[in-house]
Amino acid sequence: MKIDPIHQFNIEPLFTIGHIGNHTIAFTNSTLYMFITVAVISLLMIGGMARGQLIPGRLQSIAEISYEFVASTIRSTAGSEGMKFFPLIFSLFMFICVSNLIGIIPYTFTVSSHIIVTVALALLVFFTVLIYGIYKNGLKFFKIFVPTGVPMYILPLVMFIEILSFFLRPVSHSVRLFANMLAGHIALKVFAGFVAMLGVGLGALGWAGGMLPLALTVALTALELLVAFLQAYVFAILTCIYLNDAIHPGH
Amino acid sequence: MAEKSHGTGAHTQADGGHGGGFPPFESSTFASQLVSLAIAFVALYVIVSRIALPRVESVIDARQNAIEGDLAAAQKLKDESDAALKAYETELASARSRAQAIGNETREKLNAAAEAERKTLEDQLTTRLAAAEKQIAGTRTTAMSNVRGIAADAAGAIVQRLTGVLPDGKTVSSAVDATLKG
Numbered sequence: 001m002k003i004d005p006i007h008q009f010n011i012e013p014l015f016t017i018g019h020i021g022n023h024t025i026a027f028t029n030s031t032l033y034m035f036i037t038v039a040v041i042s043l044l045m046i047g048g049m050a051r052g053q054l055i056p057g058r059l060q061s062i063a064e065i066s067y068e069f070v071a072s073t074i075r076s077t078a079g080s081e082g083m084k085f086f087p088l089i090f091s092l093f094m095f096i097c098v099s100n101l102i103g104i105i106p107y108t109f110t111v112s113s114h115i116i117v118t119v120a121l122a123l124l125v126f127f128t129v130l131i132y133g134i135y136k137n138g139l140k141f142f143k144i145f146v147p148t149g150v151p152m153y154i155l156p157l158v159m160f161i162e163i164l165s166f167f168l169r170p171v172s173h174s175v176r177l178f179a180n181m182l183a184g185h186i187a188l189k190v191f192a193g194f195v196a197m198l199g200v201g202l203g204a205l206g207w208a209g210g211m212l213p214l215a216l217t218v219a220l221t222a223l224e225l226l227v228a229f230l231q232a233y234v235f236a237i238l239t240c241i242y243l244n245d246a247i248h249p250g251h
Numbered sequence: 252m253a254e255k256s257h258g259t260g261a262h263t264q265a266d267g268g269h270g271g272g273f274p275p276f277e278s279s280t281f282a283s284q285l286v287s288l289a290i291a292f293v294a295l296y297v298i299v300s301r302i303a304l305p306r307v308e309s310v311i312d313a314r315q316n317a318i319e320g321d322l323a324a325a326q327k328l329k330d331e332s333d334a335a336l337k338a339y340e341t342e343l344a345s346a347r348s349r350a351q352a353i354g355n356e357t358r359e360k361l362n363a364a365a366e367a368e369r370k371t372l373e374d375q376l377t378t379r380l381a382a383a384e385k386q387i388a389g390t391r392t393t394a395m396s397n398v399r400g401i402a403a404d405a406a407g408a409i410v411q412r413l414t415g416v417l418p419d420g421k422t423v424s425s426a427v428d429a430t431l432k433g
Contacts (some may be wrong), residue, residue, distance in 0.1 A: 020286070023283075025282055028287065030284050031291070034292075045304075053310075059431050063303075095295055119286050120289075
């Protein structure tokens with residue numbers, strides 16, 4: 001038996017929807033899990049709030065806590081003006097968080113373990129910041145590249161670094177999420193594979209030896225739960241910080 | 252291993268030989284994923300912004316309003332009870348002062364009445380005392396004048412018995428007067 005930690009990331013086309021140019025657009029397992037994620041969020045946010053009780057039940061509490069959590073994150077990083085982007089940030093946070101959490105369940109697919117997905121989300125944020133920043137502030141938006149209080153002779157260098165870091169934002173924004181999810185799931189698969197390998201290959205001794213990777217798998221699953229939430233939070237809070245640049249340029 | 256080769260094999264077939272072996276970097280799957288993501292994320296955004304968030308907001312607002320309403324009602328009731336207590340205390344104080352006033356008034360009235368009574372009584376007594384003194388003085392004068400007459404008669408009789416001569420009335424009475432003045 002061989003460990004194949006990469007297999008879990010395979011995109012399996014379930015059926016073909018159509019073609020755009022020479023690209024085949026298929027309904028894949030990734031599509032399925034994206035739709036499941038949207039369905040779970042809708043169920044939580046709409047089903048949970050269906051009765052809208054004054055004293056919330058469990059599901060309603062989760063929905064309200066998610067709402068309050070994202071809202072307070074935005075208010076603390078981008079101020080009350082940032083609440084304009086509440087639906088966007090809430091959608092991003094919930095989409096990433098829920099899809100990551102679903103991905104921890106064995107035999108499921110993790111949507112954000114594919115860089116194209118995280119890049120698309122990061123570029124969505126990047127262009128939102130760029131377009132809103134220019135629309136709101138005009139040319140003053142570019143003051144974010146010119147920090148105040150920097151001596152003239154190093155200003156060009158600082159500006160170069162600022163511009164570079166601005167355009168590298170979507171890269172770090174997307175790779176952070178992608179790499180975390182990918183690495184976590186590979187590590188989980190490898191350790192889980194050890195358990196099976198030892199158990200099958202070495203008999204009773206393997207069963208005893210398999211305890212250690214099993215314990216590690218359990219611990220890693222707990223860690224992955226944390227990472228799943230944390231990466232969604234990091235993605236959302238970075239979005240807030242970037243949007244804050246668009247709302248209040250010239251830091 | 253068999254599964255993996257099957258999976259990649261399926262990809263290479265479908266994608267016309269793009270497969271690099273590492274699924275996240277297989278560019279042939281990008282178009283499908285991007286379209287899926289666009290559909291899913293736009294749907295999520297619409298659901299979240301149109302239905303979910305307004306609903307949560309309305310529930311939270313309703314709760315906030317209910318709490319504020321309850322607090323306001325409680326404050327109102329407290330104010331009312333405070334006002335009632337204050338009214339009660341004012342009423343009590345005014346009743347007490349009124350009772351005091353009535354008491355004072357009554358006492359003064361009674362004092363005045365008693366004083367008047369005493370005065371009339373005193374006046375009456377004074378009048379009667381004066382009348383009695385007058386009467387006593389009258390009686391005394393009469394008595395004194397009677398004493399003089401009696402004394403003169405007695406002196407005249409004594410002198411007659413001793414001397415056998417009836418003395419002159421005038422002399423006797425002057426002698427008696429002299430003695431009484433004595």
